[in-house]
Amino acid sequence: MKISRNLLVLSLLVCFCFTGTSLFAQEKYPSVNGYKGIWFTLGQKSEFGDKYSGGLGTYTAKHIPLAIYSPEVNRTFFVYGGTRSEDEKYLLCMIGEFDHNTGMVSKPVIVYDKLGVDDPHDNPSLAIDEQGYIWVFVSGRGRKRMGFKYKSTLPYSTDSFEQISEEEMTYPQPKYIAGKGFLNLFTKYTGVRQLYFETSRDGDNWTKDKQLVGIKRPEDKNSGHYQISGKHGEKIVFFCNWHPNGNVDLRTNLYYFQTEDFGKTWTDIQGNVVSLPVTDIASSGLVKEYFSQKRNVYLKDVNFDSSGNPIALYVEGQGHQPGPKYGPRNWHVVHWDGKEWQDHIITQSDQNYDMGSLWIGGDNWMVIGPTNDSPQIYGAGGEVEMWKSADKGKTWSKTKKLTKGSKRNHNYIRRVEKGTDPFLYFWADGDPNDFSKSQMYFGDSKGKVWQLPYEMKADQVKPKRLRSGIFSRWF
Secondary structure (H helix, E strand, C coil): CHHHHHHHHHHHHHHHHHHHHHHHHHHHCCECCCCCECEEECCCEECCEECCEEECCCCCCCCCCCEEEECCCCEEEEEEEECCCCCCCCCEEEEEEEECCCCEEECCEEEEECCCCCCHHHCEEEEECCCCCEEEEECCECCCECEEEEEECCCCCCCCEEEEEEECCEEEEEEEECCCEEEEEEEECCCEEEEEEEEECCCCCCCCCEEEECCCCCCCCCEECCEEEEEECCEEEEEEEECHHHCHHHCEEEEEEEECCCCCCCECCCCCECCCCECCCCCCCEEECCHHHCCEEEEEEEEECCCCCEEEEEEEECCCCCCHHHCCEEEEEEEECCCCEEEEEEEEECCCCCCCEEEEECCEEEEEEEEECCCCCCCCCEEEEEEEECCCCCCCEEEEECCCCCCCEEEEEEEEEEEECCEEEEEEEECCCCCCCCCEEEECCCCCEEECCCCCCCCEECCEEECCCCCCCCC
16 A cells, blocks of 8 residues: 555656646747737936837847848748847847748747846847758847857747857947858957857857957047948958947947858958958048047948948947937938948938837838837837938938827837848837837838737738838828
């Protein structure tokens, strides 16, 4: 009788352990019932509101890329910073997928729970290797919060992931080149924000971090930079600005560097090799000098012309605080035409942190961004508009309003790598002045927009097409 009881207890324990393990596996990478973006305020307020705040699910411009189209399975995979409910502020690093065959999205999956952190600086970025494994690079914040690399357990699947590393890594910008592996550009807070890179053939074993840029004048104690990057074939490029003595609110100047041999050597645009780390303010990588003009530079997107020449989208203006004191901010494209840098203004908006993306098709270029300042004037973001150029960026015209009559500002319109209609770009909305819900959207090359479902009762749902005509309403 005693033996029978012991066997019964043992059986129950074994059953519990297996059940517990199964439940834990399900809870480790659970799905969420809908696409809810993170809302955040930096808390640096002045007369005309916060330096930046609002719906920042697709923040920052320095997390690159957030979305990749995979022709092998005809799906777009995308990562963002989300929450479970409208009244939550803490960050979940999420991944979703859009099926171009069915026109449906799957429930988003939590890759990493930030455990109470409310800061979208910790948002993830994305890579897909040649075997189809999906890699999620979760940003940290200096050494206060570490970064992580995750790999899907199956190719082209978002069901579950395994953690590959825990390390100091902020603003990850992974680039994957078939046959070579990963080159990851990122930031370390080593004095104050300095640029680094690392490489890996398989994603499991990585080289030591190598510093790229740390510009300092003789009188400076610190350096500082932000970068945006892109890949064209086997060429990996980045543009960066400079923070005098590490002061992020004085960010200025525009620099460019590239590698065509997987990080063995780095050069300026003309192929002159630069020594690492770059420390000279007058480096040959200087594209445009703004420091003497006391103008700030905010980097947005990188793309390429048909010859593989780099193009950058950026915003510049006076001062870091929002409001009319420093006037409107200028949206620029800067382009290497094969001989020299060409720089042209597209339009103006009212906030340094208005962020959009750039598309290139021969002579025809397109920018989509929140260039209309309403509804929350002087807050980050606004109404989304489409701008086009038929002469390689020299002149621009507004061709479409993608949103109008909105209750909340839209911001951080992010281009999908290898993007294909209808999921060519995506973004989130939010009220920059007050805590609000944050809905998410995606759009196509013609400016048609769909809302990602905020609530999902089924595992897959077809997003609702939103129309900005007289008979529709933006929520």
